[in-house]
Amino acid sequence: MLSSNGYVLDESDSRLGRLEPVPRRELGDRALLWERLRRDGYLYLRKALDPAYVMAFRRHYFETLAESGLVNAGTDPADGISGAGDLDRARFRELLFGRIVPGREYADFCTQPALRDWFAWLFEADPFLHRRKIIRHGRPGEAGIGTATQAHYDLVYLREGTDRLLSAWIPLGDCPLARGGLTYLEGSHHVVRRHEASERRQHPAASITADLPALAEQHDARWLVADYEAGDVVVHSPHIVHASLDNTDPDGVMRLSTDIRYQRRDDPIDWRWGQDWHIDDGL
Template identity: 60%
Template sequence: MLTSNGYTLDSSEKRLGWLEPVPDADRTKRDVLWERLRRDGYLYLPQQLQADLVNGFREYYFSTMAETGIIAPGTHPADGIGRAACADREKVHGVLFGDIVPGVRYEELTTHPDVKGWFQWFLGDDVHLHKRKIIRHLMPGETGIGTATQAHYDLVYLREGSERVLSMWIPLGDCPPEMGGLTYLEGSHHWALADERERGNRRPAASITADLPGLAEKHDSRWLLADFAAGDVVVHSSYVVHASTDNVDALGRIRLSTDIRYQRASEPIDWRWQEHWHEDDGL
């Protein structure tokens, strides 16, 4: 049973499905990938990154966080086993925003040739990485409104630049569905785009809802999941609706992920996203 913000997802075939990975034979066919992106709103690219690169960053992250109390005593940081007791929130934010987010290791990961180079190839142009890059950890057992990412599409937070920004979501370590990975509402980019262009419905910079099963029912659609392995990534459009599920991992592992945004450097850039991410940045 999967939940999101405490809501139980409908597990029927009409409401829950699986992301479709890009076949190996199509990975180097740019036109085919663009066709898939327009059709599906996302590109699920298994093993786009080396697993060692991703797992190495996971170990770095939790080693750096060790003094904050989020890791269970006596466990290896690379495993990211969450501590049952509450961590020191002020210490967590101090390490996250003071050390990790502006740090060299994070910059190296997000500009790695298999990331930046891929976007240069796919977009066929010089590219720009938004400096505001978000990295999240989701503790096992957390539930209720405000824990998991609520349903939204990215454009509502990027109004001052190009609508053709592409996001890449990178699970930092293995992330089966029970660990609270990202989930996409099938076909949602079509109605989101239609709302904005045909009816002028420009949603505010806020989530649509925490009620994922209700949203799927409203649009007669399915939430799409994946059993992500370290090295997998998903690239998605700024219009596709996505969210995350709650972390109910029986092993107590913390879900760690990052979402970053690339676009053509020649297109308008939202200036508000050109500083390091911080909880007080107002976005």
Template identity: 60%
Template sequence: MITSNGYTLDEAPARLGALQPVPDSERGDKDALWSRMRRDGYLYLKNQIDPELVRAFREYYFTKMAETGLVERGSDMREAVGTQVAIDRALLRSILFGDIVPGSEYESLTSHPSIKGWFEWFLGDDVHLHKRKIIRHTRPGEAGIGTATQAHYDLVYLRGGTDKVLAMWIPLGDCPVDMGGLTYLEGSHHPVMADERNGVLRAAEWITADLPKLAEKYDSRWLVADYEAGDVVVHSSHIIHAGTDNVDSQDRLRLSTDIRYQRASEPIDWRWQEHWHDQDGL
């Protein structure tokens, strides 16, 4: 059973499917990748980043967070088994926004040649990485509104620059479906782009936690995957996506980051050029 914010996804074949990875035969074919991106709205790239780089950052993150009570005492920080006790949220915020987010380790990961170099190749230009980069952990067993990322498309938050921004979602460690990875509403970028062309500009209030209702509205499927360390998904700013709940039987914490690249020559949304903070108003 897959849930998001407490809502149970319909697992009928017409409402749930599998995210399709880019085949090896297309990985170096830019034209094929752009054709796939226009058709699907996403590129699921298996093993794009060295898995050891990802696991090392996961270890760094949860080692930094250990004193908050987030991780089970004695836990392997690469596994990061979560606790069910109250955590020191003030300390967590201090470490996250004061240390990890602006830190060199996070910057090195998100601008690594296997990421930045790929965007330079794919976009065929100098690229700009938005400084506002988001990193999230999800505790096992959390449910209810607000515990997982609600359904939205990125352009809702990126009105001040080009609409040709590409996001990369990176699971920081293995993330099978039970751990609550990202899910995409199949083909939803096509009606969203049509709405945008017709002047139907959604606001932040448009986001919803009711994924089953949204699948019915668009007569579409939510696509899920058993992500592995090193995998990434690159998606358009128009495709609807959301997070699912972490119900991992081993009580591991889900960790992921989403970052955004664009051509440096395109207009840039200035609001995204400061480090992420939960009080930044976006």
């Protein structure tokens, strides 16, 4: 049973589907990839990154935060088994925003050649990575509004720059359905583009809703899901609606992921994204 913020998804064929990976034969064809992006709003790139490097960074994250009580004592931090006791939230925030987010390991991960060079190739231009990069974990058993990422599209938070940017959502470790990965509302980028181009008021910088089943009914569309693996990357349009599922992993494994944004360096850049991410940065 899949849910998001406690709302149970309709798993009928008309409301739930699977993300379509880019076929291997198309990976080197820039024109076909742009055609897919325009049509589908996303590129699901299987094993685009070295899984060993992904798992090494996963270990770094959980090892750094272990002293806050996030990780179950006596387990391998790379497994990401959720701690059973109370979380020291003050220490957690200190370590996350003081060490991990501004750290060299995170910067190196997000600018590794498999990402930076790929975006340079796709854009046919010098790529620019927004400094504001978000990294999140999801603990099993958390449910209710506010525990999972609510439905939204990225452009509402990036209006001070170009809309010709792309987000990369990267699962940092295996992320089967039960672990609460990202889900995309099929075809929603077409609706959002029309809305953004119209004379109607632009959507504010806020989530659309936590009620994913109702949104699917409203759009008569499917939520698309996948069993992600370490090394996978989903590149998506700033117009496509997406959200995360609840983590119901029976073994207590936390989901860890990061989402980063690349654009052409010569396009307008949203100045608000020029600082490291912080939970209180107002975006």
